[in-house]
Amino acid sequence: MAAMKLLLSQARRQALTRPFSSPFPQIHRLFSSSPSSDPNPNPPPPNESPKKLEPVSYAAKPSEDLSRLTREEIRYTKDSPSLTPVSYAQRVAPLPEDRVVSEEDRERTPEEVEAERKRIESENRARRRFFRATAVEEDTSSLPLPTLLKPELRHGKKPIFDLMEAIREIKGNAKAKFDETLEAHVRLGIEKGRSELIVRGTLALPHSVKKDVRVAFFAEGSDAEDAKAAGADVVGGLELIEEILKSGKIDFDRCLATPKMMPRVYKISRILNNHGLMPNPKQGSVTKDVMKAVKDAKAGHTKFRMDKTSILHVPLGKMSFPEDALRENVGAFMNALLLAKPAGLKKTSKYAGYVNAFHLCSTMGKGYPVSIQSLSRAADHYTKLQLK
Numbered sequence: 538m539a540a541m542k543l544l545l546s547q548a549r550r551q552a553l554t555r556p557f558s559s560p561f562p563q564i565h566r567l568f569s570s571s572p573s574s575d576p577n578p579n580p581p582p583p584n585e586s587p588k589k590l591e592p593v594s595y596a597a598k599p600s601e602d603l604s605r606l607t608r609e610e611i612r613y614t615k616d617s618p619s620l621t622p623v624s625y626a627q628r629v630a631p632l633p634e635d636r637v638v639s640e641e642d643r644e645r646t647p648e649e650v651e652a653e654r655k656r657i658e659s660e661n662r663a664r665r666r667f668f669r670a671t672a673v674e675e676d677t678s679s680l681p682l683p684t685l686l687k688p689e690l691r692h693g694k695k696p697i698f699d700l701m702e703a704i705r706e707i708k709g710n711a712k713a714k715f716d717e718t719l720e721a722h723v724r725l726g727i728e729k730g731r732s733e734l735i736v737r738g739t740l741a742l743p744h745s746v747k748k749d750v751r752v753a754f755f756a757e758g759s760d761a762e763d764a765k766a767a768g769a770d771v772v773g774g775l776e777l778i779e780e781i782l783k784s785g786k787i788d789f790d791r792c793l794a795t796p797k798m799m800p801r802v803y804k805i806s807r808i809l810n811n812h813g814l815m816p817n818p819k820q821g822s823v824t825k826d827v828m829k830a831v832k833d834a835k836a837g838h839t840k841f842r843m844d845k846t847s848i849l850h851v852p853l854g855k856m857s858f859p860e861d862a863l864r865e866n867v868g869a870f871m872n873a874l875l876l877a878k879p880a881g882l883k884k885t886s887k888y889a890g891y892v893n894a895f896h897l898c899s900t901m902g903k904g905y906p907v908s909i910q911s912l913s914r915a916a917d918h919y920t921k922l923q924l925k
Contacts, residue, residue, distance in 0.1 A: 700867060700911035703897050704860050710902050711856045717900040719856065719863055721870060723849040724894040727882065734881055736849065737842040739820040740873035741833045743919070744854060744862040752834045753777075753789035755798040755816070760827050764793075767831035774798065781805050787812060791834040793822050813840075819877065841873075849874075856899060867897075868919030871912050887913065 645653075698706065704719075711717045727734045753771035754764035755778070764772045771777065771789050781787060782805050792814040794802050802809075802816060809815040816822040820840065824830045841851045853866040878891055888909050895912055898904040 697906045697908045700864060700897075700907050700915055701860065703905040703907050704863050706905055707897060707899050707902055708856055708860065711899045713899075713901045717856045717902070718852045719854045719858075719866070720898050720900065721849070721851045721853050721867065722896045722898070722904065723851075723874070723892060725843060725847045725849065726890045726893045727843070727847045727879070729845065729847060734879040735843055736874070736877050736879065737817075737819060737840075738873050738877035739822070739838045739840050740869055741838050742854065742866045743869055743922075744858055744866055745839075750791055750835055751789040752791045752793065752831055753787075754827065754831065755792070755794035755802050756827065757798065760795050763827040764831055767828045768835055769793075769831050775801060778802065778805055781808060787814065789814075791822075791838065792816055793824070793827075793830050793834060795825060795827070796823055799823060839870075841870075841877075864915055865919055865922070867912065868915035868917075871916035872919055875916065 707719065725736060727736065751770040752768070753773075754761070754769040755774065756764050756772065757774040761772050761774065773780075778801055785808055787808070792809060794816040796818075799816065806815055818824075821830070821833075821838075839851060839853075841849050843849055851870060853870055854863050858866075874892070875887060882891060892909060892912075895907045895909065896904040897907055
């Protein structure tokens with residue numbers, strides 16, 4: 538079987554290497570293509586064996602920079618220089634006894650330490666003597682006493698002061714060249730646009746700057762005589778109203794009237810309103826107590842009226858006044874503010890829902906928020922003084 542396979546393989550090789558020989562050459566020529574289409578026009582002789590291809594090897598081109606060659610390229614590179622390992626000297630950490638000690642690092646003896654201490658103390662004594670000799674003696678008797686500053690709260694909220702503390706701070710920070718005025722700014726809990734809840738009134742400050750105030754009183758009969766006796770500058774009835782109506786001029790600073798004269802005073806209401814002098818029962822300028830009204834007007838009444846933003850701005854004295862006098866003025870204003878409380882406002886308590894914030898300041902100074910409790914105590918104190 539093996540011999541048969543060998544014979545078949547030899548015959549196959551000969552058939553592939555030799556040209557085809559047909560037993561019928563005429564029929565082969567008839568059906569064969571043109572001689573030019575023969576793929577092997579010059580076949581090799583039958584006895585000649587095919588040539589074998591020998592492999593050709595080329596010498597590898599050596600690279601100038603061996604560091605750029607890959608690991609595989611270096612394997613096939615001939616005549617490559619051999620790399621010798623480089624050895625470095627072994628480094629050993631120095632021992633403590635091998636360290637070179639300088640003059641500053643060496644341990645000092647107790648005698649040297651004591652000498653250095655004495656030298657530093659002598660230098661300090663000399664320095665203190667020098668500053669004592671060159672220092673200028675200051676008179677500390679006129680310096681103000683130290684005060685504790687209250688820390689401000691978080692989120693930009695200012696601390697609330699007691700009334701007397703606020704007055705002391707305002708007087709201490711009033712540094713203008715003129716006598717500044719103590720001003721009160723009150724934010725009320727009244728909605729904007731509620732005309733029926735307008736807060737306004739007048740008050741007589743217990744301590745005020747005295748100035749000549751011309752008072753006019755519209756009254757007749759015994760009321761007119763009482764007004765003249767009390768010190769009113771201009772007193773009259775219908776004839777005074779006609780005179781003002783014709784001339785359109787006024788020569789007084791305050792205007793008072795009795796309830797009986799009010800229907801006639803309405804004739805000149807436009808003239809009086811232009812000067813802010815129209816008598817008003819809420820402000821105490823329409824009264825039956827003629828003597829008291831004239832005396833209060835002569836003493837100098839202070840008007841207050843809520844603006845469109847529900848805030849009151851009222852002057853309450855001068856910085857030259859004592860602290861107790863300013864406290865009494867603030868108490869008088871709080872008492873008048875309670876009397877001017879609108880009837881339509883919910884009366885939960887004295888100030889709840891009525892006074893939301895109260896600030897005091899000088900004309901050129903910053904504002905200080907004042908606690909409602911201290912203001913209530915000042916109003917009660919003023920009421921007790923009036924009852925005595």
